[in-house]
Amino acid sequence: MAAPTLALGNYKIPIVGIGTFTVTEEETLEKALDVALEVGYRHIDTAYLYKNEHIIGKVLKKWFSSGKLKREDVFITTKLPWSNNYPEGVEKSLKESLESLQLDYVDLYLIHFPIRTTPLDDKGFQGLQGLPTDHIGIWRQMEEQVKAGRARTIGLSNFNQRQVENILREAKIKPVANQIELNVYLSQNEFVEFLQKNGLVAISYFSLSNPGLKAHWPDKPQVLEDQIVQKIAEKHKKTPAQILLKALVQRNIAVIPKSVTPSRIRENFQLFDFNLDDEDVKALDSVALGEKARLGGLKQLQSHPEYPYPINQE
Numbered sequence: 099m100a101a102p103t104l105a106l107g108n109y110k111i112p113i114v115g116i117g118t119f120t121v122t123e124e125e126t127l128e129k130a131l132d133v134a135l136e137v138g139y140r141h142i143d144t145a146y147l148y149k150n151e152h153i154i155g156k157v158l159k160k161w162f163s164s165g166k167l168k169r170e171d172v173f174i175t176t177k178l179p180w181s182n183n184y185p186e187g188v189e190k191s192l193k194e195s196l197e198s199l200q201l202d203y204v205d206l207y208l209i210h211f212p213i214r215t216t217p218l219d220d221k222g223f224q225g226l227q228g229l230p231t232d233h234i235g236i237w238r239q240m241e242e243q244v245k246a247g248r249a250r251t252i253g254l255s256n257f258n259q260r261q262v263e264n265i266l267r268e269a270k271i272k273p274v275a276n277q278i279e280l281n282v283y284l285s286q287n288e289f290v291e292f293l294q295k296n297g298l299v300a301i302s303y304f305s306l307s308n309p310g311l312k313a314h315w316p317d318k319p320q321v322l323e324d325q326i327v328q329k330i331a332e333k334h335k336k337t338p339a340q341i342l343l344k345a346l347v348q349r350n351i352a353v354i355p356k357s358v359t360p361s362r363i364r365e366n367f368q369l370f371d372f373n374l375d376d377e378d379v380k381a382l383d384s385v386a387l388g389e390k391a392r393l394g395g396l397k398q399l400q401s402h403p404e405y406p407y408p409i410n411q412e
């Protein structure tokens with residue numbers, strides 16, 4: 099069964115997709131994607147920075163040449179790396195991504211993060227430094243990618259409301275999505291409403307608080323372990339992950355949970371045979387913690403004028 103879709107500009111985005119962050123091992127990703135495509139996932143989320151576009155390209159080619167899928171059956175999102183957040187970096191990056199993905203176009207191309215940074219080196223994210231960043235100059239080049247047919251739609255990721263408003267004010271081709279950290283602890287209701295009112299789909303990442311990276315944020319609570327979430331899961335005979343994903347999907351938020359575990363890939367797609375009732379929604383609203391639940395803070399960039407998150411929320 100296919101996942102329901104949300105309107106995305108003149109196109110449609112499947113409301114459930116599969117994330118691929120941290121999966122760089124070829125056999126692992128190929129197996130996960132094979133399972134996901136068999137199950138019915140039709141949206142794959144990647145990024146230049148994930149260093150796995152070439153693996154996704156290989157899997158897609160296999161599926162296309164076997165005749166099991168056509169290009170138009172799948173929705174592919176990728177993202178502009180932070181170090182290429184300058185006008186001339188856009189076309190160059192997207193062409194590289196397309197080559198790795200073995201595609202002529204992506205369905206959605208996102209500016210991954212609102213700050214231009216130095217390239218990632220062996221110090222990883224901690225070593226990043228912010229550089230001056232011209233959002234409108236970058237956006238003009240994003241628009242050129244649509245005109246050239248390399249991206250069907252364009253959007254943002256990790257932009258705050260002020261930054262989205264700035265792009266909306268200047269855009270000739272409007273952004274259709276903002277991919278942001280969203281889960282029942284960091285529910286961002288007002289921001290999501292703002293995005294949806296302005297024609298942007300909110301896409302959630304860290305919908306499950308990424309338990310795989312738990313060691314990076316030992317002091318942060320994990321949504322999957324929340325008692326109320328677990329109770330609601332028992333009530334519906336569903337898993338906590340399904341409750342967390344459904345809580346977002348029911349707000350018309352697209353989700354892209356990452357898993358390389360076949361049973362979880364299946365589980366995360368089985369969201370459409372139950373509904374959360376008003377009592378569940380109220381209970382889930384009551385567990386929201388706001389900004390202090392944010393995992394992806396990138397605090398080393400806090401002094402940059404385009405740092406997107408509120409500072410000192412601990």
Ligand SMILES: NC(=O)c1ccc[n+]([C@@H]2O[C@H](COP(=O)([O-])OP(=O)(O)OC[C@H]3O[C@@H](n4cnc5c(N)ncnc54)[C@H](OP(=O)(O)O)[C@@H]3O)[C@@H](O)[C@H]2O)c1
Nearest residue numbers: 117118119303304305306307308310339355356357358359
């Ligand atoms: N735009 C951005 O800045 C940004 C940032 C982060 C992520 N993303 C995108 O969003 C996607 C999702 O975020 P994420 O991967 O960081 O975190 P996530 O989806 O919240 O969590 C992924 C982790 O949850 C585990 N998991 C998956 N399904 C589960 C289930 N049903 N029960 C229990 N555990 C489960 C996975 O384990 P196994 O794989 O071992 O099963 C993995 O460790 C990414 O993959 C990426 O595509 C975007």
